[in-house]
Amino acid sequence: MKVELVSNILDANTAIAEQNRQLFARKGVFVLNLMSAPGAGKTTILEKTIETLGDQLRVGVVEGDICTTRDAERIAAHGIPVVQINTDGACHLDANMILRSVQNLPLNELDLLVIENVGNLVCPAEFDLGEDLKAMVISVTEGNDKPTKYPLMFRESRAILVNKLDLQPYTDFSLDVLGKDLAELNPQAKVFPVSAKTGEGIAEWCQWLVDTVMVKNQSPK
Amino acid sequence: MKVELVSNILDANTAIAEQNRQLFARKGVFVLNLMSAPGAGKTTILEKTIETLGDQLRVGVVEGDICTTRDAERIAAHGIPVVQINTDGACHLDANMILRSVQNLPLNELDLLVIENVGNLVCPAEFDLGEDLKAMVISVTEGNDKPTKYPLMFRESRAILVNKLDLQPYTDFSLDVLGKDLAELNPQAKVFPVSAKTGEGIAEWCQWLVDTVMVKNQSPK
Numbered sequence: 458m459k460v461e462l463v464s465n466i467l468d469a470n471t472a473i474a475e476q477n478r479q480l481f482a483r484k485g486v487f488v489l490n491l492m493s494a495p496g497a498g499k500t501t502i503l504e505k506t507i508e509t510l511g512d513q514l515r516v517g518v519v520e521g522d523i524c525t526t527r528d529a530e531r532i533a534a535h536g537i538p539v540v541q542i543n544t545d546g547a548c549h550l551d552a553n554m555i556l557r558s559v560q561n562l563p564l565n566e567l568d569l570l571v572i573e574n575v576g577n578l579v580c581p582a583e584f585d586l587g588e589d590l591k592a593m594v595i596s597v598t599e600g601n602d603k604p605t606k607y608p609l610m611f612r613e614s615r616a617i618l619v620n621k622l623d624l625q626p627y628t629d630f631s632l633d634v635l636g637k638d639l640a641e642l643n644p645q646a647k648v649f650p651v652s653a654k655t656g657e658g659i660a661e662w663c664q665w666l667v668d669t670v671m672v673k674n675q676s677p678k
Numbered sequence: 679m680k681v682e683l684v685s686n687i688l689d690a691n692t693a694i695a696e697q698n699r700q701l702f703a704r705k706g707v708f709v710l711n712l713m714s715a716p717g718a719g720k721t722t723i724l725e726k727t728i729e730t731l732g733d734q735l736r737v738g739v740v741e742g743d744i745c746t747t748r749d750a751e752r753i754a755a756h757g758i759p760v761v762q763i764n765t766d767g768a769c770h771l772d773a774n775m776i777l778r779s780v781q782n783l784p785l786n787e788l789d790l791l792v793i794e795n796v797g798n799l800v801c802p803a804e805f806d807l808g809e810d811l812k813a814m815v816i817s818v819t820e821g822n823d824k825p826t827k828y829p830l831m832f833r834e835s836r837a838i839l840v841n842k843l844d845l846q847p848y849t850d851f852s853l854d855v856l857g858k859d860l861a862e863l864n865p866q867a868k869v870f871p872v873s874a875k876t877g878e879g880i881a882e883w884c885q886w887l888v889d890t891v892m893v894k895n896q897s898p899k
Contacts, residue, residue: 494716495799495828496820523800525827546830548769548800576827577800578716579744579769598819598842599717605746606797607716609767624819627845 470584473552477559477587484564486517487670488572490586492610493594494603495576498620500528501653502594502662503573507535509663514568514670519558521550521575528573538562549580552587569670578603582610589673592616597630604638612643618662622652691805694773698780698808705785707738708891709793711807713831714815715824716797719841721749722874723815723883724794728756730884735789735891740779742771742796749794759783770801773808790891799824803831810894813837818851825859833864839883843873 481488493499500520507516517538520529529541540558542550555572562570572588574581582591593614595603598621604611611617619635632650639646647665651658702709714720721741728737738759741750750762761782763775776793783791793809795802803812814835816824819842825832832838838860840853853871860867868886872879 494797495824496715496817522827524829525823527823527827546800546804548798575800576715577769577798579767579796579798580801583767596717596819598817598845602746602748603716606743606748608745621819624845624848627848 467583470552473556474585474587477552477555480556480559481564481570481587481589484567485674486564486567486570487673488570488586488588488590489666490572490574490581490588490591491594492574492578492581492591492614493576493596494578494599497576497594497596497599498653499573499576499594500531502618502620502651502659503571504531504535505653505656505659506571506663506666507532507537509659510569510667513663513667515566516569516571517562517564517567519550519555519562519570519572521554521573523547523575538567544575548575548577549584550574550586551584555586568674569666578607578610582613590615590669592618594618594620595635596621597625597628600628601630601634601638604635604642608642611639611646614643614646616647616649616662616665617643619648619650620653622650622657623655688804691773694777695806695808698773698776701777701780702785702791702808702810705788706895707785707788707791708894709791709807709809709811710887711793711795711802711809711812712815713795713799713802713812713835714797714817715799715820718797718815718817718820719874720794720797720815721752723839723841723872723880724792725752725756726874726877726880727792727884727887728753728758730880731790731888734884734888736787737790737792738783738785738788740771740776740783740791740793742775742794744768744796759788765796769796769798770805771795771807772805776807789895790887799828799831803834811836811890813839815839815841816856817842818846818849821849822851822855822859825856825863829863832860832867835864835867837868837870837883837886840869840871841874843871843878844876
C-alpha cells in the first residue's frame with residue numbers, strides 16, 4: 458500500500474517531467490538541477506557562476522526554498538530573471554512546481570535555466586524535474602562519509618562540485634577518499650573542487666558547463 | 679487528496695509515537711531525538727557526549743541512516759548498546775521504526791536513549807517519535823540563513839547545539855544573528871555553542887542534559 462502510493466506519486470511526477478523536458482527542448486533552453494545539503498553553498502556557487510559566465514550564456518534561475526525569498530533576492534541582484542518557489546514545508550521540488558513556475562520566465566530568451574533545489578541531501582534526487590543535467594554540491598566541512606551514507610544523489614549527479622576548499626586545511630576531508638567512493642558509486646561523474654568564497658575552480662566548472670550546454674543547445678531559436 | 683494523505687500518515691505516526699512514549703515512561707528512560715542537516719556533526723557530538731557523561735547516565739543509542747552501519751560502529755566502539763536503522767531511502771525516522779528497533783535494546787538498563795535521526799534539516803522535524811526532547815545541531819559552516827529558511831526544526835527544538843566553533847574564525851557566521859532569529863522563532867530554546875572537535879562547550883551541554891534527564895526520570899526502576 459505504502460509502496461504503491463509512492464510509486465504513483467513518482468509516476469505522476471515523471472509524466473509532468475517529460476512535459477517539462479519537451480517544453481525546454483522546444484524553447485532551446487538547457488536545464489540544470491542543482492542539489493545539495495543545506496548550507497553547502499549552492500547559492501554562492503550560482504552567484505559566482507553567473508558572474509563568470511558573463512555574456513557567454515543567457516541564464517535564468519528557479520529558486521526552491523521551503524520559505525523566504527532570500528536566495529531569489531541574491532540572484533535578482535545580478536540582473537537576471539529569477540522566480541522563487543516556496544514549497545511551504547515540502548522537502549524537494551517536483552515537476553509540477555517547475556511547470557508552473559517557468560510560466561513566469563522568458564524561456565525564449567534563455568540558454569541556461571538553473572533550478573536551485575531545496576537544501577536536502579536525500580529527497581530531491583528522487584524527483585525528475587525534466588532537467589538535462591543533475592549536479593550537486595558537497596562541502597568539505599560535511600565530511601567524507603556522505604557519498605556512502607547518501608548514495609542516490611551522488612549516483613544521479615553528472616557533475617559534483619566540492620565546495621569550501623578554503624576550509625579544507627581545517628578539516629580532515631580528503632579528495633582522494635571522495636574519488637575512491639565515486640569510483641564505486643559513479644565513476645563517470647565530473648568532480649570540480651571549488652571555493653565559492655575565493656573563486657578557486659569556478660572557471661573550470663563554468664567552462665565545462667558552457668561546453669555541455671553548447672553540445673545540447675544546437676537548435677536555433 | 680494529497681493533503682489528506684499526508685495527514686493520515688502523520689496521524690498514524692502520532693498514534694505509534696504515543697505508544698512509544700508510554701513504553702519509555704514505563705521503562706523510566708528519557709529519550710532524546712537528535713536532528714540536523716547532513717554533516718553538522720551529530721555523531722561526533724554524540725561520541726563526545728557519551729565520553730563526558732561517563733557513568734552519570736546509562737546511555738543507549740538508535741542510529742538512523744539511509745544506509746550503512748558506519749555511525750552505529752562508531753558508537754558501539756564506546757561500549758554502549760546501539761541499534762542501527764537503515765531507512766533504505768526514506769528521509770526521516772518514524773515512530774514505527776523506533777518501536778521495532780528498541781525491541782533490540784535493554785531499555786530497563788538505560789537512563790537515556792539518544793535517537794540520532796537521518797541527516798536532513800526538513801523532514802525529521804515533522805515526525806514525533808515519542809521522544810521527551812528534540813534537540814538539533816547547526817554547524818557554523820552552514821550559514822546564518824538556516825533558521826529562517828528551515829524554521830520548523832529550529833522551532834521544535836528545545837536545545838540547539840551550534841557546532842564547529844573551531845571553524846567560526848574562517849566563516850562569517852554570527853551567534854548574535856542566530857540569537858536574533860531565535861528570538862523570533864523559538865525564544866525558549868537553549869543554545870549551546872560547541873566544538874565537537876576541540877571539546878569546547880560539551881561539558882555545559884552535558885550538564886544541562888543530565889539535569890533535564892534527572893528532572894524527568896524520577897521513577898525507580
